[in-house]
Structures are given as C-alpha cells and as structure tokens.
Amino acid sequence: MQLTIIGILHSGTNSRGILEAMLRGIEKAGHRVLRFDLPAVVAEFQQQSGKDDAAASLSDHLLNRFLETARSNNVNLSIGMWSIGVLGLPRLKNKQGNIRSLHEVLGLPHLLYWIDSPWLAQGKTIPGDEALRDLLNSPAHVHLTMSTSTAEELAGLWKWRNVLPIDYAVDEDMFPPAQGNSDEAEYDLVMANAVGNPSPTELMLRELESDRPDVDAIRRDLAVNLVEPCVRILEKLAAPADSRKDLVQALIDQRLADPHGSTLAFLAQAAKKGSAAEAADALTLDLISYRNLMRTMRKMDSWRRAFDVVYFSRHCSTLVIGDNSLDDWPYKEAVAPSVPYEDLAQQYRRGRVGLNVMRWQDDAGLNIKPLEMACCGLPVLQGKRAGVERVFELDKEVLMYDLPHEGLAKLQELLTDPERRNALAQAGRARVLREHTWTARFSQIVSALGL
Known part of the structure; x- marks a missing residue:
C-alpha cells in the first residue's frame, strides 16, 4: 500500500540532512513524500506581509498552509525531527476545549524522531513542563528513539503511550565506498566528533601517557x-x-x-x-x-570519547571531523572542520578505520555514525556499548573494545592486516545495505504502526 507522508523540515544542518535522507529512503520504498518546509513557509509569510497590510498572523498562515497540504493530498502520516513538527505548528482546541496538537485534532499520526534524548532536547524544558509533556503524549504521536533505555524511561517514567525504539539508518546513496584500495587513505583512523566532551582531569592526562591507561x-x-x-x-x-x-x-x-x-x-x-x-x-x-x-x-564515562581518540592518536595518524570540544585535550593530529551532512562521506573515506565512541547521553543504543562509516566501506572500531550486537555482528561486522589498550590492539590488527580490514569492511557494509537503510527502516516503522 502506498502511503502519502509529509516531512516537516526545519532549519539546521546535520539534523535536517538526516531527516531528508530518511524521506528519500521512504520514497525509495514506493511511498509519496511531501515536504513542508517550515523556514520556507515562514519566509513566504514574511514576504507577503511585507507587501500588503494583511492582518493574518504567522500562526494562521502556517495553519492554513499545512491544512491545505494535508487535506488536498490525503496524507496518511507526518514526520518531524524532535518535537519541531508539533511545536513548530499552531496548536488548536479540541471539542473539550483543551489545547492539543494540530495532528491530534486532524487525526493525523505524527512521528517525532528524537535523534537526541527528550531529556536533553527542547532546551531541556520537557521534564519540568507537565503541560508540554501532556501535549506531546498525544494518541496521534509516536516517539522514535534509537535508545532502548530512553524508550523505557519515556514509557515508564514519563508515561508516554506511544514509544518505539528503532535503530538509526542511512541513505546508502549518500555514503558510497571509496574507489580503490583502502591503503591509499590519508589517515589510519577517522572519527566524527561533536560537542559534549568534558575537559580532562589531571589523572586523565597522566593516564594518557600510559600504555595501559587505568x-x-x-x-x-x-x-x-x-x-x-x-x-x-x-x-x-x-x-x-x-x-x-x-x-x-x-x-x-x-x-x-x-x-x-x-x-x-x-x-x-x-x-x-x-x-x-x-x-x-x-x-x-x-x-x-x-x-x-x-x-x-x-x-563517570562521558570523557571516554575524547580520551580514547587522543590515546589512539599517539599511535597512529588520526583525523577528527568537527572542531568541537577537543581544545583542552593533548590532541596533536589532524582536524577537519564540520561539513554539511551530504559531504560527510568524503571525510570518512579519508581514513582506513572508523572509530565511534558514544558520549553517554543514555545507557544503550548506537548512534548513526558507525552506520555511516560502515556504509562508506570503512571497518568500524566501536567502543563498548549495550545494544551494538543488535545492529552489527561482533567481530564479523564490527570490532568492539572495552579498555583503550584493547582497542589499540584491535586497531593495530586492522592496520597491519589488509585482508582482515577489508573483510570487516565488506561485512559491515553488506549488513547496512541489507538491514539499515532508511528504506528498510521505514518498512519496520510501518509494520510496527500497523499502517
């Protein structure tokens, strides 16, 4: 059955790129996708209101444009990043006079895709705002999160009714493998960095000098x-x-x-x-x-991403993508500035091995980076994390390590054994293409929702 879906786009870089990738995957699955671009609709209103003295508010303009799009196209489902698809549109009163989301009033299911935990999103206001939590806990809303532990918290503590733990996925066309031999890559190791790294303590700096950090x-x-x-x-x-x-x-x-x-x-x-x-x-x-x-x-654990990449960089040539929050660390290798999401694959392919270490926003689940790197044909070295085995087969499709010196041994194994490196890379990419594309993931979502 072909569905008609509205993707509610927001301003942004990587997060918007991920949502666009998801929408393309849905189109590849044979569904019809409409794009409701919030910044463009706002700009449209500003241009119109600048030309005449129309008294219509921005809220009315957003409401009318969304209603026109949804009703004229018989839309089955809408999707937005975080709660932007709900809070970026006007709220209405239902028959009981209560303020509810536009989707609930329309009876239109809406997917809220939390690429960061709701504990941290929306300016960290949701946990303390009972009315906002109630608004988001609508029967029309389904909350997608990659973390099984976050899903348990949202259902058990927040009492949200529709929570679906679902793993990340990628647009395979955005992350093609490099042409040629991986030995030709510029760097031994590549990692995508992000904000959130704490500064090192004196003990961390001392342990970085050890071959077996404690x-x-x-x-x-x-x-x-x-x-x-x-x-x-x-x-x-x-x-x-x-x-x-x-x-x-x-x-x-x-x-x-x-x-x-x-x-x-x-x-x-x-x-x-x-x-x-x-x-x-x-x-x-x-x-x-x-x-x-x-x-x-x-x-107690959020320091590991910065610590591990700095430790590895003492032993091999390393590229960190994204110039965020390593300034206080003794990292002396290469840094590439943050790039638009569609250009990220070019940076990944500059390395022979991809490194991913979680930043401990939650207890379990895997972020999108190892899927992107594996899709690019990189063998992935993954810091220990609950839930990795649900996405990749350990030792065949990804190498996982616990302690830094154990990770270094596995990294050196990959760097000195091209056959092993290529086998891991091929198996990881095959798993992504088989199960972790947005086309495959949306089929899972549709099945879970019973659409």
Missing part, C-alpha cells in the same frame, strides 16, 4: 567527586536526607561496577535496599531531579 582509576576518581553534587541535586526530593544520600551512593556504586547497566534497573535495585528505598521511589516522580542526577552520574 580506566577504573579514572572512574573511581570521578565518582568520589560526584557524590556531593549528586546529593545537592536531590536536596528538594520528598525523602529523608539519609535516604537521599544512601540512594546516591547506591547508584554510584552500581554504575562503577557496571557502566553499561540500565539506570532504571539500578534504581529498582536501590529501591530494595533499606533506607535508599524512599528516595528511589520519590525520584521516579521527580523528572527534573532524575534527569539532573543521571546526567551528572554519567560524567
């Missing part, structure tokens, strides 16, 4: 300094002070023991432990405190 020592050092900030975060939590402190210590101890465990599972375990139970129960009802506490505790 990751556990760094994490313990960070954990000691996180206790007081975490206790302060819970000061207003509706629980006794001793319970709050015991909860913080229990959660820190659990994360120290298992950096890849689920926060909700940790919280459930803490709720069974004596005095921490009261604070654990209260925390599930205080979304702002929960968000702030988890973001702070994840500082």
Whole structure:
C-alpha cells in the first residue's frame, strides 16, 4: 500500500540532512513524500506581509498552509525531527476545549524522531513542563528513539503511550565506498566528533601517557567527586536526607561496577535496599531531579570519547571531523572542520578505520555514525556499548573494545592486516545495505504502526 507522508523540515544542518535522507529512503520504498518546509513557509509569510497590510498572523498562515497540504493530498502520516513538527505548528482546541496538537485534532499520526534524548532536547524544558509533556503524549504521536533505555524511561517514567525504539539508518546513496584500495587513505583512523566532551582531569592526562591507561582509576576518581553534587541535586526530593544520600551512593556504586547497566534497573535495585528505598521511589516522580542526577552520574564515562581518540592518536595518524570540544585535550593530529551532512562521506573515506565512541547521553543504543562509516566501506572500531550486537555482528561486522589498550590492539590488527580490514569492511557494509537503510527502516516503522 502506498502511503502519502509529509516531512516537516526545519532549519539546521546535520539534523535536517538526516531527516531528508530518511524521506528519500521512504520514497525509495514506493511511498509519496511531501515536504513542508517550515523556514520556507515562514519566509513566504514574511514576504507577503511585507507587501500588503494583511492582518493574518504567522500562526494562521502556517495553519492554513499545512491544512491545505494535508487535506488536498490525503496524507496518511507526518514526520518531524524532535518535537519541531508539533511545536513548530499552531496548536488548536479540541471539542473539550483543551489545547492539543494540530495532528491530534486532524487525526493525523505524527512521528517525532528524537535523534537526541527528550531529556536533553527542547532546551531541556520537557521534564519540568507537565503541560508540554501532556501535549506531546498525544494518541496521534509516536516517539522514535534509537535508545532502548530512553524508550523505557519515556514509557515508564514519563508515561508516554506511544514509544518505539528503532535503530538509526542511512541513505546508502549518500555514503558510497571509496574507489580503490583502502591503503591509499590519508589517515589510519577517522572519527566524527561533536560537542559534549568534558575537559580532562589531571589523572586523565597522566593516564594518557600510559600504555595501559587505568580506566577504573579514572572512574573511581570521578565518582568520589560526584557524590556531593549528586546529593545537592536531590536536596528538594520528598525523602529523608539519609535516604537521599544512601540512594546516591547506591547508584554510584552500581554504575562503577557496571557502566553499561540500565539506570532504571539500578534504581529498582536501590529501591530494595533499606533506607535508599524512599528516595528511589520519590525520584521516579521527580523528572527534573532524575534527569539532573543521571546526567551528572554519567560524567563517570562521558570523557571516554575524547580520551580514547587522543590515546589512539599517539599511535597512529588520526583525523577528527568537527572542531568541537577537543581544545583542552593533548590532541596533536589532524582536524577537519564540520561539513554539511551530504559531504560527510568524503571525510570518512579519508581514513582506513572508523572509530565511534558514544558520549553517554543514555545507557544503550548506537548512534548513526558507525552506520555511516560502515556504509562508506570503512571497518568500524566501536567502543563498548549495550545494544551494538543488535545492529552489527561482533567481530564479523564490527570490532568492539572495552579498555583503550584493547582497542589499540584491535586497531593495530586492522592496520597491519589488509585482508582482515577489508573483510570487516565488506561485512559491515553488506549488513547496512541489507538491514539499515532508511528504506528498510521505514518498512519496520510501518509494520510496527500497523499502517
């Protein structure tokens, strides 16, 4: 069955490029795609209002243009990045007089594609805004997130009704492999960087000089300094002070023991432990405190992306794409400035091996970068992460490592063994083409929605 879909486009660079790639994949699946370009519609209104004295508001203009597009084309579904497709359009009153999204009033299903966790998006306002959370928790809205742990939090803590954990995908035409031998690449290693890297501590800088950095020592050092900030975060939590402190210590101890465990599972375990139970129960009802506490505790691991690439760069030629947040680190290799999404493949292909390390916004799931690199024909070296095995077969389609020196050994294996490097690259690319294109992913979404 052919569907008609509206893609609600926003201003931006990479995020808009990803949405455009998704829409092209939907078209390849045989569906009809319309593009409702919010910046263009706003510019259209501004031009019109500049030419005459029409009293129509921008809100009315957006409403009329969207209604005209949706109704005249018998649209089945709309898609937007984050909550822009909802909040970027006017809200209306339903029959009961409540403010609801335009999609709900129209009875039009809308996909909200969260490429960043809702805990962090929209200026971090959603957890503390009950009316906004209620607006987004519409029966017409389906929330897509690549993280199974985030999906569990949205369903379990936020009580959102339609949450669909779905892995990222790529437009295979945007990420073709390089022509020729991978030995001809300029750099041994390439990584796409992004904002969010913390500055190094003195201990991190010392450990970078070691052949076998003591990751556990760094994490313990960070954990000691996180206790007081975490206790302060819970000061207003509706629980006794001793319970709050015991909860913080229990959660820190659990994360120290298992950096890849689920926060909700940790919280459930803490709720069974004596005095921490009261604070654990209260925390599930205080979304702002929960968000702030988890973001702070994840500082035990959010340094790994910067640390690992700097460590590897001591041993091989390295290219980091995106000149963000490595300034404080002793990184002395090459940096390429951020490029438009459609040009990213050219940068990836400058390396023999692609590196991906998550930045710990959440507990599980894989970002889009390893799919892009694998599609470009690069063998991917992936920092340990829960959920990787759902996307790639370990050791056949991707190499995953835990400790930096283990990652270096696997990297050197790839660099010195062209046959192994090419086999991993070919298997990874084949998996992407088979299962992780936007065409394939949209078929999964349609099936999950029962359309």
